[in-house]
Amino acid sequence: MNCDANSEIRNLLGQKINVLDDGFVRLVDVMGDDSSIVQAARVSYGEGTKKVSEDKALIRYLLRHHHTTPFEMCEIKLHVRVPMDCWRQWIRHRTANVNEYSTRYSIAIDAAQATEPEKWRLQAQDNRQGSEGYLPTESGIRLSQRESELHNSCREVYKDRIEAGVAREQARKDLPLSTYTEAYWKIDLHNLLHFLALRMDSHAQYEIRQYANTIGNEIVSKWVPHTWAAFLDYRLNSISLSGTEIGFMVLLNSGKQDVLLESMREKGWIKKVDNSWKATREAEEFAAKLITLGLTPPWQ
Ligand SMILES: Cc1cc2nc3c(=O)[nH]c(=O)nc-3n(C[C@H](O)[C@H](O)[C@H](O)COP(=O)(O)OP(=O)(O)OC[C@H]3O[C@@H](n4cnc5c(N)ncnc54)[C@H](O)[C@@H]3O)c2cc1C
Numbered sequence: 240m241n242c243d244a245n246s247e248i249r250n251l252l253g254q255k256i257n258v259l260d261d262g263f264v265r266l267v268d269v270m271g272d273d274s275s276i277v278q279a280a281r282v283s284y285g286e287g288t289k290k291v292s293e294d295k296a297l298i299r300y301l302l303r304h305h306h307t308t309p310f311e312m313c314e315i316k317l318h319v320r321v322p323m324d325c326w327r328q329w330i331r332h333r334t335a336n337v338n339e340y341s342t343r344y345s346i347a348i349d350a351a352q353a354t355e356p357e358k359w360r361l362q363a364q365d366n367r368q369g370s371e372g373y374l375p376t377e378s379g380i381r382l383s384q385r386e387s388e389l390h391n392s393c394r395e396v397y398k399d400r401i402e403a404g405v406a407r408e409q410a411r412k413d414l415p416l417s418t419y420t421e422a423y424w425k426i427d428l429h430n431l432l433h434f435l436a437l438r439m440d441s442h443a444q445y446e447i448r449q450y451a452n453t454i455g456n457e458i459v460s461k462w463v464p465h466t467w468a469a470f471l472d473y474r475l476n477s478i479s480l481s482g483t484e485i486g487f488m489v490l491l492n493s494g495k496q497d498v499l500l501e502s503m504r505e506k507g508w509i510k511k512v513d514n515s516w517k518a519t520r521e522a523e524e525f526a527a528k529l530i531t532l533g534l535t536p537p538w539q
Pocket residue numbers: 331332333334335368430433437438442443444
């Protein structure tokens with residue numbers, strides 16, 4: 240571990256932080272900290288910045304302008320325990336180094352992520368990939384009961400195969416995706432922030448969001464506090480506007496609502512249906528940005 244690491248992060252070393260019902264994130268090691276980013280950046284910018292306030296400003300400048308390589312000077316190694324369906328999303332991030340628990344070599348971990356009766360999410364109507372709201376608890380009780388039966392049955396079948404001498408690599412094939420796996424996951428800070436930006440986002444699936452929130456809020460915030468604050472400001476809580484949206488904003492800001500609506504209609508963002516506006520997905524996303532800015536989308 241980096242000897243400059245602050246005491247807060249040193250205290251976290253080796254600690255398991257629980258996630259979901261049986262998962263965890265455990266900090267194994269870190270290399271570098273905010274000062275390593277500044278140190279690397281000074282190679283390109285010279286000795287100009289020295290004070291803590293200037294270091295903080297430099298980190299903010301680097302992140303704001305996507306000057307990303309200094310952030311690659313910091314690395315983190317985590318030990319994670321994650322349900323396989325969640326891991327399947329996680330492993331798509333190719334810029335990490337991974338070593339996963341082998342169910343060819345070892346008996347599969349005897350734990351599967353279970354859903355509480357009130358936690359079954361309904362399919363979102365406007366986003367095919369998302370969920371919104373929850374099923375009534377009485378339906379949830381039945382689903383959780385059936386889930387428990389399924390987990391037990393799958394485990395029984397798996398054990399039966401193992402006891403019959405079937406190879407572990409084949410015996411595992413019907414284990415549910417809710418089965419927990421474990422891995423060591425090492426990634427540099429630049430790519431970790433990219434992971435967190437995607438997986439802390441409200442559009443990411445709830446389960447992986449819990450892991451990303453834990454890594455971000457519990458670990459990264461303590462490890463590199465200046466970088467974390469800049470990340471929240473310039474990435475996670477920021478809004479980006481396309482050229483088209485900026486054009487619409489100019490019209491909205493100059494009070495030309497009719498011109499704005501006509502321009503949006505011409506571009507196919509909205510259309511009149513039964514005397515009200517029907518918006519495309521992009522127009523809905525633009526509306527959400529306006530609302531964040533305290534403005535009212537005139538087509539809603
Ligand atoms: C909300 C959400 C929904 C998703 N839905 C789907 C889906 O329906 N189906 C699906 O298959 N995936 C889906 N994904 C996964 C997504 O497409 C990405 O594969 C995943 O988020 C990893 O992102 P990444 O490639 O940017 O990250 P990383 O693999 O960590 O890469 C980081 C960056 O490195 C660069 N990079 C890495 N490898 C290469 C390479 N070989 N070539 C060029 N550049 C590279 C890229 O700039 C990349 O952005 C979804 C992701 C999210 C967040």
